[in-house]
Every structure is written in structure tokens, then in C-alpha cells.
Amino acid sequence: MPKNVLKHAPQSVLESQDDEQQAFAQQLLVKKLFVAQFQSAVELVCHAPGRVNLIGDHTDYNDGFVLPAAINFGTTIAASRREDKIVKVYAHDCDQQINEFSLDDISFDQQMMWSNYVRGTLQALMKKYPEIKGANLVVTGNVPQGAGLSSSASFEIAILKAFTQLYHLDLNGINAALIGQQAENDFVGCNCGIMDQLISAMGQQGHAMLLDCKDLSFEEAAIPDDLTLFIVNSNVKRGLVDSEYNLRRQQCEQVANHFGKSALREVTMAQLNTAKEQLEPVLFKRARHVISENERALNTLKALNSNDMAAISLAMKESHISLRDDFEVTTKEIDGLVDIIGSVLGIDGGVRMTGGGFGGCVVALVPNHLVAKVTGVINSKYQQAFGLSPSIYHCSASQGAFR
Numbered sequence: 001m002p003k004n005v006l007k008h009a010p011q012s013v014l015e016s017q018d019d020e021q022q023a024f025a026q027q028l029l030v031k032k033l034f035v036a037q038f039q040s041a042v043e044l045v046c047h048a049p050g051r052v053n054l055i056g057d058h059t060d061y062n063d064g065f066v067l068p069a070a071i072n073f074g075t076t077i078a079a080s081r082r083e084d085k086i087v088k089v090y091a092h093d094c095d096q097q098i099n100e101f102s103l104d105d106i107s108f109d110q111q112m113m114w115s116n117y118v119r120g121t122l123q124a125l126m127k128k129y130p131e132i133k134g135a136n137l138v139v140t141g142n143v144p145q146g147a148g149l150s151s152s153a154s155f156e157i158a159i160l161k162a163f164t165q166l167y168h169l170d171l172n173g174i175n176a177a178l179i180g181q182q183a184e185n186d187f188v189g190c191n192c193g194i195m196d197q198l199i200s201a202m203g204q205q206g207h208a209m210l211l212d213c214k215d216l217s218f219e220e221a222a223i224p225d226d227l228t229l230f231i232v233n234s235n236v237k238r239g240l241v242d243s244e245y246n247l248r249r250q251q252c253e254q255v256a257n258h259f260g261k262s263a264l265r266e267v268t269m270a271q272l273n274t275a276k277e278q279l280e281p282v283l284f285k286r287a288r289h290v291i292s293e294n295e296r297a298l299n300t301l302k303a304l305n306s307n308d309m310a311a312i313s314l315a316m317k318e319s320h321i322s323l324r325d326d327f328e329v330t331t332k333e334i335d336g337l338v339d340i341i342g343s344v345l346g347i348d349g350g351v352r353m354t355g356g357g358f359g360g361c362v363v364a365l366v367p368n369h370l371v372a373k374v375t376g377v378i379n380s381k382y383q384q385a386f387g388l389s390p391s392i393y394h395c396s397a398s399q400g401a402f403r
């Protein structure tokens with residue numbers, strides 16, 4: 001995956017005020033690299049964003065509700081068509097070397113692991129569009145890698161956007177998301193849900209998206225201008241993420257099976273409570289998280305639409321507690337960050353872990369007038385308590401690649 005180019009930045013707070021400038025700089029960079037690598041002209045440049053999830057974690061693969069936003073960090077690709085079936089990719093942040101393969105014979109690459117996102121995505125794309133030919137590609141990204149902000153989904157969606165434009169495919173954002181997810185599930189080996197790819201493709205600038213993962217319908221809610229989308233990377237090195245993630249998914253499916261349902265979305269809290277004695281305690285807790293988290297995602301959409309900060313604050317707080325105690329996917333550093341930020345915000349803002357968990361980031365909705373105070377308290381307390389230096393991102397909700 002594209003590495004976090006931002007981690008080399010000297011300051012600890014990375015502002016997003018100069019979004020356009022940042023995007024322009026990325027475009028210039030990929031174009032320059034493309035000419036240097038391929039000694040030919042760039043045909044097009046495209047971009048797909050990473051995401052942050054405001055609420056609704058570990059619900060997407062249970063046919064549930066999520067409320068993410070696309071962010072102003074993402075993957076940028078310069079591309080041109082080829083006459084043959086060869087794909088050559090240069091990922092600026094990963095290897096100083098071109099990865100090459102043929103669309104006629106796509107296999108897993110054990111050496112350049114990042115290239116499997118391209119390989120898997122194109123293998124899945126070819127099921128729908130077997131006629132596509134090859135391409136020369138240069139990729140760069142600024143989504144912090146392994147931080148739970150969907151650097152891989154933004155990579156997959158950027159690849160799909162590039163091929164859609166190069167070969168004038170009639171691929172829409174929803175189908176692009178399904179293809180990206182298929183690449184992860186069938187080729188890369190992570191059993192993820194649809195949230196990350198879908199928001200990267202279909203996000204709306206300035207808005208969060210309430211996505212119903214059962215039928216992929218969605219509704220958008222504006223993020224008020226007086227709130228900052230505040231993300232803090234704990235910089236905890238994540239371990240066992242895929243295996244623990246896949247285990248959580250299995251546990252949820254076990255409970256759904258117990259009730260003879262296709263997914264936990266179809267099970268109510270009342271039904272779960274009546275079966276408490278028949279279920280292993282750990283399975284009961286996993287299901288309680290999912291069922292209650294769906295409710296909180298729906299409540300948060302309502303609260304965003306009615307500007308009810310106290311309700312948003314409560315939902316985010318309860319979500320974090322549920323992910324910590326029932327779903328058991330937080331770490332002490334993430335819990336610490338949530339406490340530190342929550343102590344400043346009170347009910348004037350919301351904070352919780354975000355994404356798959358086991359380290360990574362917390363997300364906060366911070367009133368603009370409290371941004372400096374929250375930043376200050378994180379910088380003074382987090383490193384002292386956990387010996388790790390945090391990275392703070394003041395983000396904005398961005399447009400998806402297929403909007």
C-alpha cells in the first residue's frame with residue numbers, strides 16, 4: 001500500500017485548509033514521476049479518497065448501518081493505455097521498482113505485496129469487462145497506512161477510476177465498490193464489508209453518508225461548518241488485525257445462524273436477550289454490540305440533521321464503550337485518547353475509535369472553537385501516558401471518485 005507520506009512531515013498537526021494546493025501537488029508529483037518512469041505522456045490523472053467512519057463499526061458485514069465520510073487524503077494515479085495486456089505499476093511510496101504483470105495471467109505476488117491490490121482489483125474488473133487492455137500507472141498516496149483510514153480501499157477505487165476513464169467503461173460507483181470489495185475478499189484475503197470502498201467511490205463533499213449495507217441505499221447529512229472532522233492516529237503498531245477481524249465476523253455469523261437468519265441485521269435486541277442463556281457469553285456480547293451500534297448509527301444521522309450535539313456525543317460515547325467492552329477491538333492507547341479528548345469536549349462534541357480497531361485512529365467531531373484546546377491536551381497528555389507521539393489531522397469531508 002502507498003505509505004504514509006505525511007508521517008515525514010515535521011509538524012504534528014496536518015491542516016486541510018489548502019486542500020486544492022495539496023491535490024495539485026499530488027497531481028504534479030504523479031505526472032512528473034510518470035514521465036520519468038515511462039518516458040511518455042500521461043493520459044489522465046485520477047484520485048480516490050480514504051475515509052473516516054463517524055459511527056457504525058463492524059456493522060457493514062452484518063448487513064447493518066454505517067455513517068462514514070470520505071476525507072481529503074487519498075490515492076492519486078497517473079495513467080495511460082497500452083496496446084497489449086500488460087500492466088506496469090510504479091507505486092512511489094512503496095518500492096523503487098515497477099511491478100509488471102499480464103491481465104491474461106494474474107497471480108498473487110509474494111514479494112511486492114502492495115501490487116496485489118492492483119492485481120486483485122483488475123482480476124475482479126475483468127469478470128465484467130474482459131475486453132480491457134493494459135496500462136502504465138504511477139501511484140502515490142497520503143492516507144496514513146495501517147491507521148484504519150482505508151488506504152487500501154482508496155487504492156482499489158483509484159485503480160477502478162483510472163481504468164473506467166482509460167477504457168470508457170460504464171462502471172458506476174456502487175459496482176466499483178463491489179469490485180473493490182471482491183478484490184479484498186477473494187484475492188487479498190481480508191473478509192471486509194462494503195463500507196470503505198463505497199464511501200471512497202460515492203462520498204459527497206461536506207457530508208457524511210448513512211449507508212444501509214443490506215441494499216446499498218444511502219442518505220447524506222451535512223457536517224455542520226462549525227464542526228471540525230478531527231482524526232488522531234494513535235500510532236499504535238497494529239497486530240493480528242486480519243485474523244481478529246475475520247474472527248469477529250465469524251462470531252457474528254454464528255449468532256445469526258443460531259436465529260436462522262442471514263445476518264445480525266435481522267435479529268432484534270429483544271430476541272437476543274431471550275436467547276442469552278443459550279449463547280456463549282462472548283457471542284452474546286458481539287451480537288449486542290452490532291445490534292445496538294445499528295441503532296446508534298441511525299440516531300446519529302437524525303441528530304446530525306437536527307444539529308443535536310448532545311445526542312451525537314452520547315451515541316459516539318456509547319459506541320466506543322460497546323466496541324471496547326462488547327466487541328473488544330480497542331487498545332489501551334485508543335481508550336486513553338478517547339478519554340483525553342472526551343474530557344475537553346463533554347457533550348459539546350463526540351469522540352470514539354474508528355474503523356476496524358486494534359490501534360489506528362480515533363475520530364472526533366470538535367466544535368471549531370475547541371480545536372486548539374483539544375490539540376493542546378492531546379499533545380501534552382498522550383505521549384506522556386503512552387510513550388507514543390500522536391498524529392493529528394484536521395480533515396474535511398470530500399467527494400468520492402465516482403461522484
Ligand code: GLA
Pocket residue numbers: 053056057058059060061148192193194195196355356357
Ligand atoms: C474495516 C473494514 C470495513 C468495516 C470496518 C469496521 O475498515 O474494511 O468493511 O468492517 O473495518 O467497521
